[in-house]
């Protein structure tokens with residue numbers, strides 16, 4: 001009982017926890033913990049302890065974890081600075097706009113000259129080898145416009161962007177266009193994509209949807225709020241190519257104000273690790289079509305609805321009992337419970353970066369886009 005109470009208070013109040021801080025005598029540990037680095041979050045600790053982050057932006061490309069860890073984005077490419085928040089003519093984007101950078105063939109590390117709000121008139125189609133790096137500016141994409149799409153491309157990093165109010169938009173052009181359905185980030189037939197430290201809310205469709213056999217994807221350190229269907233991983237029970245999907249969802253904060261799909265999975269292998277769940281309206285983690293789900297070291301705080309899990313489409317128990325849905329080291333509060341099934345196959349082995357659930361509070365405290373200034377810790 002004493003141990004349970006201890007775990008309860010350390011994780012709810014995060015007043016003290018056994019420190020995962022790296023030993024580094026030259027750093028001021030308490031200052032760094034305040035700044036959010038040195039918390040044990042392996043992605044943040046990889047770059048946030050560097051006050052010169054703005055001179056070493058491309059280091060971020062080596063900081064991904066999980067299935068999306070090979071996403072190098074625009075590493076090795078030139079820096080492209082967005083100076084113009086406009087999107088006057090999506091078919092012929094003007095130099096200085098975000099869209100112009102995103103459609104170039106060469107690798108680019110895209111940064112922003114100042115705070116800006118971008119309302120894309122058509123979906124923002126991202127080509128291969130691009131990093132969209134919002135650090136140092138407050139960048140909002142959406143606000144009634146369309147948002148990001150990665151289609152049949154690879155090596156994309158989207159970091160530090162607030163993506164909200166994304167709405168459907170007409171085709172971008174007869175040749176490359178498709179109707180966007182209003183996702184925040186739509187990842188379709190793509191591989192090696194990493195979405196990190198984005199703030200996502202209130203879009204017409206999903207906040208981050210990963211479909212059509214996309215694989216090698218990580219969504220980390222994001223803050224997802226005020227939305228119904230948060231994250232769809234695999235879109236159709238008949239689309240067996242989704243067996244190839246490998247997606248990691250780690251260090252995110254889900255809620256408040258979310259209803260379902262955190263995430264909703266089909267066919268592939270999904271690692272849901274060290275996330276903080278602040279309530280859910282219907283369910284948190286769900287799926288259909290026999291997905292393999294490892295829920296490891298998450299913190300689930302239930303509201304009215306207590307069950308974390310949902311097998312969509314109400315398959316018979318004889319069927320879903322064979323699906324590998326594992327809860328390993330999750331912390332449950334306020335009556336939350338996970339209905340496990342199947343067994344631990346090779347694919348559900350805990351990833352090496354996973355930390356105990358008692359560290360989730362400090363590791364996700366600043367989830368979402370950060371406010372960073374040049375020359376100081378971010």
Ligand SMILES: *[C@@H]1O[C@H](CO)[C@@H](O)[C@H](O)[C@H]1NC(C)=O
Pocket residue numbers: 024025026027049050051
């Ligand atoms: C220790 O921290 C300082 C300041 O954050 C950093 O510059 C240095 O590279 C770190 N050293 C090691 C060994 O991690």
Ligand SMILES: *[C@@H]1O[C@H](CO)[C@@H](O)[C@H](O)[C@H]1NC(C)=O
Pocket residue numbers: 028029030031032034
């Ligand atoms: C370390 O940082 C804390 C918080 O910013 C500050 O109060 C303290 O004086 C610093 N300690 C040293 C030795 O610099």
Ligand SMILES: *[C@@H]1O[C@H](CO)[C@@H](O)[C@H](O)[C@H]1NC(C)=O
Pocket residue numbers: 115137138371
């Ligand atoms: C940019 O946005 C940040 C965060 O909202 C704010 O603190 C800062 O003052 C803004 N900078 C300018 C120049 O408006």
Ligand SMILES: *[C@@H]1O[C@H](CO)[C@@H](O)[C@H](O)[C@H]1NC(C)=O
Pocket residue numbers: 151152189
């Ligand atoms: C994506 O690739 C698939 C398979 O190669 C192809 O059928 C589809 O037309 C492509 N879609 C786009 C938008 O390029």
